[in-house]
Amino acid sequence: MSAEKTESVFNKIGIAIAFSPRIEAIVAEAAQLQKVFNAHLVFIHIGKQTAEQEKYLSELINNKKIDAANYQVIWKDGDTVDTILTICDEQAIDLLVAGALEKENLIKYFMGSVARKLSRRVKCSMLMLTEPSENPTNIKHIVVEGADHVKTKSTIAVAFEYAKAYNAQTVDIIQETDLSKAALIRSDEFKENETAQHKELLIKEEDQKLDYILSCNDCGNIKINTERIEGKPGYVISKYAREHEADLLILNSPDRKLNLIDRVFPNDIEFALADLPCNLLLVNVKED
Numbered sequence: 001m002s003a004e005k006t007e008s009v010f011n012k013i014g015i016a017i018a019f020s021p022r023i024e025a026i027v028a029e030a031a032q033l034q035k036v037f038n039a040h041l042v043f044i045h046i047g048k049q050t051a052e053q054e055k056y057l058s059e060l061i062n063n064k065k066i067d068a069a070n071y072q073v074i075w076k077d078g079d080t081v082d083t084i085l086t087i088c089d090e091q092a093i094d095l096l097v098a099g100a101l102e103k104e105n106l107i108k109y110f111m112g113s114v115a116r117k118l119s120r121r122v123k124c125s126m127l128m129l130t131e132p133s134e135n136p137t138n139i140k141h142i143v144v145e146g147a148d149h150v151k152t153k154s155t156i157a158v159a160f161e162y163a164k165a166y167n168a169q170t171v172d173i174i175q176e177t178d179l180s181k182a183a184l185i186r187s188d189e190f191k192e193n194e195t196a197q198h199k200e201l202l203i204k205e206e207d208q209k210l211d212y213i214l215s216c217n218d219c220g221n222i223k224i225n226t227e228r229i230e231g232k233p234g235y236v237i238s239k240y241a242r243e244h245e246a247d248l249l250i251l252n253s254p255d256r257k258l259n260l261i262d263r264v265f266p267n268d269i270e271f272a273l274a275d276l277p278c279n280l281l282l283v284n285v286k287e288d
Contacts, residue, residue, distance in 0.1 A: 008037040009161045010125070014093040015043045016084055016118075019053055024060055025132035026099045031064035032136040033097065033127075034071070036165045041071035042091050046083050049075040081117045088124055096122055099129040116273050119282055120254055125158070128280045139166040143241040144250040146173040146213075146226065147233060148206045151252040153213045155283040159250045160217050162281070168247075172225045173214075174240055175206055176233040203228065242277035249277060253284035 015030045017023055027043075034041050043057065054073075061071065074091075076083050088096055098115050119126055144159040146152060156173065163171050210226065229236045234251075241249040273280075 008039060008165070009158050010037045010039050010095040012092060012094050013037065013039045013041050014084075014088055014091065014096045014124075015041055016096065016098040017043055017045050017057070018047075019045075019056070022099055022132055023057075025134045026097075026129070027057075027060045027064055028134045029099075029129055029132045029136050030097065031061075031066050033095075034066055039070075039094075041066065042087070042093060043071060043073045044084055044087050045073070045075050046078060046080045048077075080114055081121070084118060085121055085123075088122060093124050095125045095127060097127045097129065099132045119273065122282075123284060125253070125284045126282045128276065128282075130276050130279055137247075139163070139168050139247040141170045141172070141244070141246045142168050142248045142250060143172045143174060143237065143244065143246040145237060145252055146175040146210055147252065148175075148209060149252055151283070151285070152209075153216070154285040155250060155252050156213050157217055158281075158283045158285075160219055160222065162248070162250070163222050164218075164220055168222065170223045170225065171219075172227060172240070172244065172246070173210065174237045175210065175226065175228045176236050177203065177206070177228060177230050238275060238277045246278050248279050248281060250281045250283060253282045 010033070013030070013033055015026065017026055030041055030043070033039060043061075045053075045057075057073065074087055076087065084096070087093070096118065098118060115128055119128070139162070142159055142163050144156055146156065159171055162168070206228075214224070227240070229240060237251070238249065240246075
């Protein structure tokens with residue numbers, strides 16, 4: 001982990017907390033993020049505020065040696081999702097971090113409902129911690145989306161900044177090519193003998209775009225692997241991340257405006273959310 005202050009992609013990090021058995025692990029993860037990105041933390045709790053809770057949270061934060069100047073705590077009542085989103089906007093949060101609640105049924109509720117709703121609507125980037133630890137480890141292996149999408153350039157740039165901040169060793173860039181969708185959409189535009197030619201052209205164009213994106217980034221000594229996988233976007237990259245035991249999966253944020261194809265085919269992010277292989281970072285670059 002880097003100890004020196006560097007230009008950070010995440011200057012202000014919001015931490016959604018619940019008073020569950022995992023709260024100490026969430027605070028520990030927050031402390032590590034604060035140090036790595038030299039960020040200001042905003043702990044957010046939606047629900048009842050008691051003196052006992054205030055004291056407990058203060059002790060946890062002090063135990064993790066987070067300087068008082070580097071954090072604040074916001075207590076609010078209201079709808080969990082709407083209130084967190086409002087706070088993120090008001091506080092100009094760059095990265096929202098969320099974990100799971102204590103009970104199994106609540107974990108399913110949180111991961112299946114609250115976190116999913118947040119990930120669809122939040123305007124900043126969002127980190128979902130599947131297994132927060134009281135002793136967070138460094139990130140060594142990152143898998144990032146390299147799809148042919150307007151957001152990919154920014155997402156890959158964030159992936160390298162994240163990798164450098166954590167001294168990660170490897171970044172795998174996965175190009176998911178959903179040729180079945182392309183074929184379905186454009187089947188009436190090509191003769192049978194033109195399909196292979198169309199596929200080759202499609203792959204060539206995606207390779208050229210990825211080469212351009214990589215040429216724009218300072219990759220340092222990070223080992224970069226690029227893989228092309230045919231299959232359902234979101235699903236295949238999650239499978240790859242699990243099989244290769246990645247520490248972090250980084251994806252483009254979901255598109256807010258669904259086009260006709262998105263209404264027919266599930267949004268790519270739904271496949272990743274349905275079966276998280278590891279911690280997941282959704283990159284949402286703020287508009288100027």
